[in-house]
Amino acid sequence: MRGLLCPLAVVIAFATAPVLAQGDLLAAAEAGDPAAQLAIAERFENGDGVVQNYARAAQWYDRAAETGNREAANRLGRLYHAGLGVPRDLPRAIALLERAAESGKAGHLYDLALVIEAAQTDEAALTRAATLYRRAAEAGHLDAAVSLGVLLQNGKGVAQDFAEAAALYQRAADTGHARALNNLGLLFVRGDGVPQNYERAAKLFKAAADKGLPEALTNLGVLYENGFGVPQSDDLAAAYYRQGGQGVADPQQTDHLIYDVRLTPPPTDEAALKDLEKAARAGDPVAEFQVAYLVLEDDLRDPRRDIRAALMMHRAAEAGHAPAMANLSLLYFRGLGVPQDFVLGQMWLVLAGTSGFDGAAGLSAHWSGKMTADQINDAQARAEKKWAEWQNESP
Known part of the structure; x- marks a missing residue:
């Protein structure tokens, strides 16, 4: 990867090769130390100092799990359930999660319950899931408390009990748990286990929507469309429906590109723009980044300008500019100036994170939710290959 000198009065740190692990840690992992193996696996799973790669994470989790490490068994089970880095294998996932749950750790109990509930619909399986959720909830696991509340609300695996469901939701909602806020709001809309109260429901939906829960945005839209607990407003209803469909409370989070906060704002006067x-x-990669940003953030769309701007953003990304990599990923996700391609979008987002862009994790959580496991695996393999190519080009 080639860093270029910038004539602007700004110094940009371009991406440098990450370090896999301290020599002692890697040596310990290779020698069979499960704690070291787990640490390296976590780095690959999270892209911490390495190019994110679930396949490599799975290899290290597997080695640690073989020694009896239950945390590694849990992480590997989750990868097998999702098909990330390994072929999707439900029986293998459940076996690993069962082994991890023997620890009694609340998170492990919750993960096993989640898979059992999702994979099986017979009453015995749902009863087992409810039991596991309850054990985890009693240990303070809020997601488990909310999941148990859903089973109680629907009478699946347990006797229907709206009052207990409401109590579980309330406990989690008091901490700001988005799903609990939304589900409690639904109980107030219907008057199930609590007195019917549309105004209270609207406040709960709004609190959940502010945390980015799409279902809460849609529920708010319903209230505004009908004037239940809020002033009737077709405009607000349409806005909430639209935001709920996009899956974000604030569409600005993904519709707008990212500016490099290390740089001074782009110039606005004609002479400076020409320079x-x-x-x-x-x-100059920084100049290319800034010009591309200005063009692509312009409300007036011109496909030819968008294509040229995307090319400049691509060149800045290839030069090692992490915010340019993040923006290029968004261009691929949105199909702006380039053909829409979620695999390439995720590839550039992985590279941006590896290169030090702090917002990569949040963007990845949003966009990877719209991708298949195969697409994510492909993107990570491409990112690792691209990174290796860059390192081979370095002097």
């Missing part, structure tokens, strides 16, 4: 464009034409 910036001249620097971009000369191949």
